[in-house]
Amino acid sequence: MPIPMDEKDNCGKLPSFEELRELAARKNIQAGADIDLNMPEGWLNQYSLSPMFFTTRAYFIFTIAAGMVVAWAIALWGYQIVKGMGVTGLRHPIFWGIYIASFVFWVGLSHSGTIVSSLLRLTRAHWRRPILRGAEAMTVFALMVAALFPLIHMGRVWRAYYMFPLFSQRELWPNFKSPLVWDMMAISVYLVSSVTFLYVGLLPDIALARDMCPQFDWRKKYLTVLALGWRGSHRQWMAHERASTLLAVFILLIAPSVHTIVSWDFAMSITPGWHTTIFGPYFVVGAIYSGVAGVIALMILFRWIFKLDEIIRLVHIRNLAKLELAMAIIWSYFYFVEFITTWYGHKPAEWRIWEYQWERFPHLMVIMLGGTAVAIAALSFNRVRNSPLWLFIITMLINVGMYIERYLILVPVLTHRDNPYMWTDYLPSIVEKSIVAGSFAFFFLLYAVFSKLLPVVTVADIREGKFISGDLRIGNTYVRVHADAEEQS
Amino acid sequence: MRVESFNYSHDNSHKWGMVIDLDRCNGCGACVMACQAENNVPVVGEDVARQKRTMAWLRVERYFEGEWPNLRVVFLPMPCQHCANAPCESVCPVFATYHNPEGLNAQVYNRCIGVRFCGNNCPYGVRKFNWFDYKLEQPLEQQLNPDVTVRQRGIMEKCTFCMQRIRRGKDHAKDEGRSVMDGEVTPACAQTCPTNAIVFGDLNDPKSRVAALAASKRRFRLFEDLGTEPSVIYLKGGA
Numbered sequence: 001m002p003i004p005m006d007e008k009d010n011c012g013k014l015p016s017f018e019e020l021r022e023l024a025a026r027k028n029i030q031a032g033a034d035i036d037l038n039m040p041e042g043w044l045n046q047y048s049l050s051p052m053f054f055t056t057r058a059y060f061i062f063t064i065a066a067g068m069v070v071a072w073a074i075a076l077w078g079y080q081i082v083k084g085m086g087v088t089g090l091r092h093p094i095f096w097g098i099y100i101a102s103f104v105f106w107v108g109l110s111h112s113g114t115i116v117s118s119l120l121r122l123t124r125a126h127w128r129r130p131i132l133r134g135a136e137a138m139t140v141f142a143l144m145v146a147a148l149f150p151l152i153h154m155g156r157v158w159r160a161y162y163m164f165p166l167f168s169q170r171e172l173w174p175n176f177k178s179p180l181v182w183d184m185m186a187i188s189v190y191l192v193s194s195v196t197f198l199y200v201g202l203l204p205d206i207a208l209a210r211d212m213c214p215q216f217d218w219r220k221k222y223l224t225v226l227a228l229g230w231r232g233s234h235r236q237w238m239a240h241e242r243a244s245t246l247l248a249v250f251i252l253l254i255a256p257s258v259h260t261i262v263s264w265d266f267a268m269s270i271t272p273g274w275h276t277t278i279f280g281p282y283f284v285v286g287a288i289y290s291g292v293a294g295v296i297a298l299m300i301l302f303r304w305i306f307k308l309d310e311i312i313r314l315v316h317i318r319n320l321a322k323l324e325l326a327m328a329i330i331w332s333y334f335y336f337v338e339f340i341t342t343w344y345g346h347k348p349a350e351w352r353i354w355e356y357q358w359e360r361f362p363h364l365m366v367i368m369l370g371g372t373a374v375a376i377a378a379l380s381f382n383r384v385r386n387s388p389l390w391l392f393i394i395t396m397l398i399n400v401g402m403y404i405e406r407y408l409i410l411v412p413v414l415t416h417r418d419n420p421y422m423w424t425d426y427l428p429s430i431v432e433k434s435i436v437a438g439s440f441a442f443f444f445l446l447y448a449v450f451s452k453l454l455p456v457v458t459v460a461d462i463r464e465g466k467f468i469s470g471d472l473r474i475g476n477t478y479v480r481v482h483a484d485a486e487e488q489s
Numbered sequence: 490m491r492v493e494s495f496n497y498s499h500d501n502s503h504k505w506g507m508v509i510d511l512d513r514c515n516g517c518g519a520c521v522m523a524c525q526a527e528n529n530v531p532v533v534g535e536d537v538a539r540q541k542r543t544m545a546w547l548r549v550e551r552y553f554e555g556e557w558p559n560l561r562v563v564f565l566p567m568p569c570q571h572c573a574n575a576p577c578e579s580v581c582p583v584f585a586t587y588h589n590p591e592g593l594n595a596q597v598y599n600r601c602i603g604v605r606f607c608g609n610n611c612p613y614g615v616r617k618f619n620w621f622d623y624k625l626e627q628p629l630e631q632q633l634n635p636d637v638t639v640r641q642r643g644i645m646e647k648c649t650f651c652m653q654r655i656r657r658g659k660d661h662a663k664d665e666g667r668s669v670m671d672g673e674v675t676p677a678c679a680q681t682c683p684t685n686a687i688v689f690g691d692l693n694d695p696k697s698r699v700a701a702l703a704a705s706k707r708r709f710r711l712f713e714d715l716g717t718e719p720s721v722i723y724l725k726g727g728a
Contacts, residue, residue, distance in 0.1 A: 083621070084619070084620055084621040084622060084642045084643065085603070085618070085620050085642075085643060086537070086540075086542065086620030086621040090618075090620075091540055091541040091542050091620075092541050092542060092543075092608075092614065092617065092618070093608055093609070093611075093614040093616075095605035095606075095608040095609050095618060096605065096609060150604070153604070153605075154602055154603050154604055154643075155601070155602065155603015155604070155605065155618065155619070155642070155643030155644055155645075156601070156602050156603045156641070156642075156643040156644060157602075159602045160602060162582075162583040162600065162602050163582050163583060163602065172583075172584055172600075173584075174582055174583055174584070175579075175581055175582055175583060175584045177579045177580075178579065178580050178581055178582040178606070179580060179606075180580065180582040180604055180606055181582045184582070265606075268580070269576065269580065269606070269609060269610040270576050270610060270612065270715055271609060271610060271612075414609060417612065417614065418612040418613075418712055418715070419612060419613060419614050419711075419712075421550040421552075421565075421567075421614075422614040424541055
């Protein structure tokens with residue numbers, strides 16, 4: 001689908017953001033409906049690219065606050081490197097703390113972005129279009145943050161390259177038997193393929209931004225390079241379509257394997273409480289559960305910060321909420337299965353961990369399990385699924401619960417291992433807490449910078465949807481129908 | 490892994506093992522002190538010790554049997570168990586810990602990057618992590634054992650069965666053109682134990698004292714159900 005010529009006329013004269021908003025308000029689109037099919041092409045382009053060219057006050061406040069937290073966390077990381085790992089709350093034999101819990105959390109959060117995106121692409125769910133970019137970018141940035149944590153956690157981070165299979169005079173390779181080496185490789189593969197997936201999706205939008213960019217704007221140069229000479233020819237679109245589909249299949253295959261391998265960091269050990277076969281699928285489900293919640297929360301933030309409520313409509317958030325409801329139920333089932341087998345078997349070393357969880361962290365258990373129960377109950381109602389505010393609160397609650405879940409997988413197990421003589425307690429220190437807070441800020445900072453440099457809305461995909469969709473009148477109501485190019489041929 | 494490429498030992502027929510007689514142990518802690526002095530284990534000070542970050546490679550665990558006043562204290566010295574199927578070895582991403590041909594579970598300090606998975610996977614909790622740098626005041630650093638590496642902060646370390654003493658014993662034996670004799674190699678803890686509760690030697694040598702004791706009816710090993718096959722054998726239940 002070539003980009004129509006009328007965009008060329010828009011070069012160099014962008015309407016102000018207020019004008020765009022007014023235009024949108026005048027259209028008075030019914031709340032809850034999908035994207036308006038009759039919106040003019042030029043308006044759609046400019047409105048979608050507006051986050052790049054117009055900056056709201058909320059954006060500034062957000063970015064500066066995030067930057068300050070990141071700076072504080074970096075300073076504390078430096079302090080930890082200079083002083084030693086003793087500045088954390090870790091001790092013998094609690095060797096892994098909230099750094100690893102955060103690592104699992106961020107890898108989990110990264111999971112949904114590309115899974116949702118590729119799954120919806122492959123199943124031709126047409127409502128997917130506006131949320132694709134946000135979800136895919138979430139994967140990439142969450143994974144970047146996640147990859148930092150093993151480094152932060154390392155005793156000698158300046159020797160981290162020992163993990164890589166490099167040639168050395170010792171003729172020594174990494175230990176391929178170690179789950180940590182599998183993990184490093186899985187994360188690298190996932191990061192590279194997610195970045196590729198994001199970039200392939202970005203290509204037409206980068207080209208659009210390049211064409212719409214005023215002549216002497218500083219963005220023009222790198223957009224021209226990144227667009228790789230995209231002209232929107234038929235051949236380019238065909239290749240783009242093929243690459244997107246292939247990558248979607250590939251990512252759908254590797255994503256579950258990546259989180260399974262993350263779970264094997266625990267499950268492959270002989271530590272009671274970790275050494276269980278359900279960890280693989282349980283972690284994958286938990287990852288998608290927290291990830292979809294992350295996508296929903298981000299979409300709502302997007303609407304608020306970038307004022308994109310004409311593009312990211314309620315219908316998209318509502319559909320994601322339905323997916324989230326399913327994931328909440330599946331996750332609860334897996335949690336139940338893990339509990340019931342331990343309870344029934346009642347092996348002392350394993351059962352002690354569950355007992356200890358309730359004795360030591362009853363509040364955390366209540367937030368995690370209660371949060372999921374509340375989420376299942378609330379998401380069952382259409383009224384909640386239609387309310388961005390309620391969805392934001394619930395998805396935040398879910399992600400707090402899922403962070404707690406990772407904490408409870410790590411800490412009670414490590415504090416109560418086989419040998420009762422070593423039983424002890426662990427509380428994260430201020431350094432650990434600050435660095436974890438910094439990781440959240442860093443994630444938002446990456447997102448904020450991304451939204452200024454590259455298009456955050458999938459313009460090309462939305463326009464493709466617009467091109468192949470129409471409203472069909474059935475009885476008294478209009479139903480959105482899609483003509484599928486492949487199915488017709 | 491080609492450990493043989495060092496071409497250090499002329500015979501790898503040994504399987505070093507340790508027998509600890511719990512009926513003889515009176516919990517004096519001399520073994521802990523000896524280990525600390527022999528292996529340049531840092532003294533961490535009161536505050537860090539209270540944080541459970543002591544560096545001692547060998548600890549004496551204390552258990553109480555019965556209720557006060559009919560109380561009996563049981564002491565259990567816990568060095569690295571040098572498992573034949575060591576859970577710590579397979580999980581190390583950089584081969585910092587590996588199995589040497591003599592049954593020792595060795596640790597290469599300079600290879601370690603401090604991911605601490607080995608410590609998590611050790612059911613005995615004998616692996617120690619360097620949380621801080623510990624500097625010795627002048628002239629105390631003169632007492633450091635020149636045969637043992639001083640470890641950097643941020644790595645794992647653990648009992649080596651006094652690897653340096655084993656090597657010295659094997660060197661002597663090689664110079665005299667014979668095999669290591671029983672009793673020729675003694676780790677610091679066994680040497681210091683006033684009640685002779687700790688016996689060290691070659692389990693492959695049927696005439697050795699340790700092999701004879703290991704065949705005792707009183708023998709048991711810790712967490713045998715885990716299948717780690719420790720080289721440390723405990724004796725209990727006799728007297």
